Amino acid sequence: MDKSTLISKLSLKNGFMLAAVSVVISIALHLIDPVLIYTSFVAQLGIFVLFIVLLVVVGINIRKEVGGYWTFGEAFKAFLIISLILAITANLYNVILMKFVDPDLPQQAAAAIKEAQVSMMEKFGLGKEEIEEALAKSGNMEEKLEPSFKNILTSFGVSIAMYGVLSLILSAILKKKAPVSFNTQPQVEA
Template sequence: MENHETPFKAGLNSGLILGILSVVITFIVYFINPATLVSGWYGFVMLIVFFGALIYFGIQYRKSRGGYMDFGPAFSFSFIALLVAGLISQLGSALLYNVIDPALPGILVEESIDNAIAMMERFGAADSLSSDQIDEMRDNASSNFTILGQSKTFGISLFIYAFISLILGAIIKKRDKSLDF
């Protein structure tokens, strides 16, 4: 039997690449316009880039295994890659928010509040917000930029990563139909 790279090792390598890519993109966007970090389109573009890259890496891994892969290894590969990329991204964000620019979370909180109010105005619901509700939104948004807040977010992200890995595993897997009788 051929010696294949394990899903863990392949996921680790892909996750390292994706994590570093995420940190680099985040820092580039930060240097261009920090407010972009809380815009909806930025998150959407990053999601598309990550999905595309993970599918590409997964198909490359499948090809290295002879062109076929069951769902289990495809899921494991995807989950490990997302886990590693998420950890690296969290470390990069913590570095950015706590060391490089400690004032950035305040700017991002205000920008995210402005974005939320603008969206509510489009739906005609902004008039119903009291100043207490806006202050509560501000406090909740501020807590997301602390180390504890980022840790909680990462914990929740593990469930999201598992769900995304289910989807990616289904996309990446390929059954050898020649084995069917």
């Protein structure tokens, strides 16, 4: 099997593994508190950091399995495949969750987000009129959370853009050139 095919195969395997981890974490968080992921910056940051760590570990493991060396392009290809799988899985999970499992979630999450925003603005000393104006500018949160075609497409696009940037960064960090070997022995012709 050539290196490119091996990288694709390993990326698919690891991408599906990370997608399964993502779904399990999402289900666990949903069971703990359905709106936690929408209202807790700490939870969002924790998940982000966890997935960066997992992507680095997966990248290092793929690099080892393909011989310990890979170019920036090979690393980017691997991370891009994994990213596509993660983005598709996250979008499918959200559609299933919000359409079939918990159709009231967009409404609950929108209310929780609004409550958190109002609380934060009050802590900053904003008046009632300023808070209402800020909420009006942010638009209808429930509409933004509904799994409509437009929202799914937007979410997928944002996910791919974020994962793309992350893939570029991780590829630059994890690329590793094979050492150049010099033959110091003179060639003897017979």
